[in-house]
Amino acid sequence: MPQITLRGITKRFSNVTAADDLNLIVKDREYLCLLGPTGAGKTTTLRIIAGLTMPDLGTVHFDDRDVTSLEPEKRNAVLLSQTYSLFPTMTVAENILFGPEIRNMPAPEKEQLLVSLLDLVRLTKRADSYPWELSGGMQQRNALARAIATNPDVLLLDEPLRALDARLRIVLRKELRSLAKTIGLTVIHVTHDQDEALVMADRIAVIRAGRIVQIGTPQEIFNNPISPFVANFVGQSNFFVGRVVTSGPNGSEVEDHLGRRMKARPTEVPLGAKVVVAVKVGHTRLLKFNVAKLRGTIERMLFEGRVVHVDVDVDGLGRFSAKIPASHRDRYHVGDKVGIGWGRSRAIVFPYPADGLENELRVD
Ligand SMILES: Nc1ncnc2c1ncn2[C@@H]1O[C@H](COP(=O)(O)OP(=O)(O)OP(=O)(O)O)[C@@H](O)[C@H]1O
Ligand SMILES: [Mg+2]
Structure with missing residues (x-):
C-alpha cells in the first residue's frame, strides 16, 4: 500500500489559506493521526489526498506516481467524511456491500466480509436496519464499515469516532488500528482528540493554520514538543x-x-x-x-x-x-x-x- 507524499500543497478559499505550503510524508502502512484545532486544514488535506479538492499549488504522490490531477476513483483512496453519508434506501448490510457488489466479489467471500465488518463495528444485530432507524453513532460505524469494504489502499478518516459514546470510542480505537494493521492499510486519521491520537498513531502530525508544525511518534510529540502550542495542545x-x-x-x-x-x-x-x-x-x-x-x-x-x-x-x-x-x-x-x-x-x-x-x- 502506498507511501503518500504531499509537497508544497497550498489551497486558498477566497481570503482563507486552508493549506499553506504543506509538506507531509505518510509511510507505507503507517497509521498517521493528523491532529489539530478546528479550522486548521485537516479536512482540506484529506480531500486533496482523495482527489476531491484540487490544490492551487503543490503535488500529491502515491509512491512514485504523481496523482495530483488523477480522478478520485482512480486513486484507490477512500475518504470517510466528517459528515458521513449512507444510502438512505439501503440497509446497513447493503450499504456495506455496495463496494464489493460493484467489484463483483463472489458471494461466499462477500458474506464472510459482511460478517466480519458487522462484528467490527458492532452492528450484527442491526444488519437489516435502515440509516434512519440508527443512532448517529451507529450510522457512523456503518459508514466506517462501508469505507473499509471498498478495499482501499489508502484509508482517509475524518473524525471517525466522533459520534460514539466514550466507552465504545475507546474499544473501537484499538480495533480500528489493529484492523488497519492486519489489512496493511496506509491510514490518515483526522482528530482533534489528543488522547485518541496518542493511543492510536504510529506517528502524529500536528497541523495548525494549514501547516504541519511537528511530526513524530506519540512519545516524541508528548515529551519533546517543538513549541508552546504543541506542548499545550497535546497534553495541556x-x-x-x-x-x-x-x-x-x-x-x-x-x-x-x-x-x-x-x-x-x-x-x-x-x-x-x-x-x-x-x-x-x-x-x-x-x-x-x-x-x-x-x-x-x-x-x-x-x-x-x-x-x-x-x-x-x-x-x-x-x-x-x-x-x-x-x-x-x-x-x-x-x-x-x-x-x-x-x-x-x-x-x-x-x-x-x-x-x-x-x-x-x-x-x-
Ligand atoms: N469549500 C470551502 N469554501 C470556503 N472556505 C473553506 C472551504 N473549505 C474549507 N474552508 C476554510 O478553510 C479552513 C480550513 O478548513 P478545514 O475544513 O480543512 O478545517 P478542519 O481542520 O477540518 O476543521 P474542523 O476540525 O473544524 O473540521 C477553514 O477556515 C474553512 O473555513
Ligand atoms: Mg474538518
Missing part, C-alpha cells in the same frame, strides 16, 4: 515566563519578574533572553507551602476518577494545574495554601513567542 501544559539566568549541559534556571528561580532542561536560548517554560499538567506537583518557590491558593478541585485535577492560583502568575492521586484527595482543600514544583527534566524552555504567549496558544 502550565507556563512559567521569565529570563534564563543560568545555563549548562545539565540544565538551566529561569527567573521570573518576582525573582523566583525555577529549574528547567538545558537550553540553547542565550542568558538573559525572555523565555517561557512549559510543564505538562501531569508533571506538575503540589508541594508543601513552606518548601516551595512558587506558592498559591487552591481555587478548584475536580474529581476525575483515579486522579483529582487541582487548579492553583499562583501568586503573580495566575492559574497552574496539577493532578493528584484520588487517594490524596483528603489532604487538600479549596482555599489551602500550597506550593507548585516540577522535576527539571519535565520543564522545557522555549524562546518567548514573538506574537505573545496568548496568541501562540490560541486554538481558533
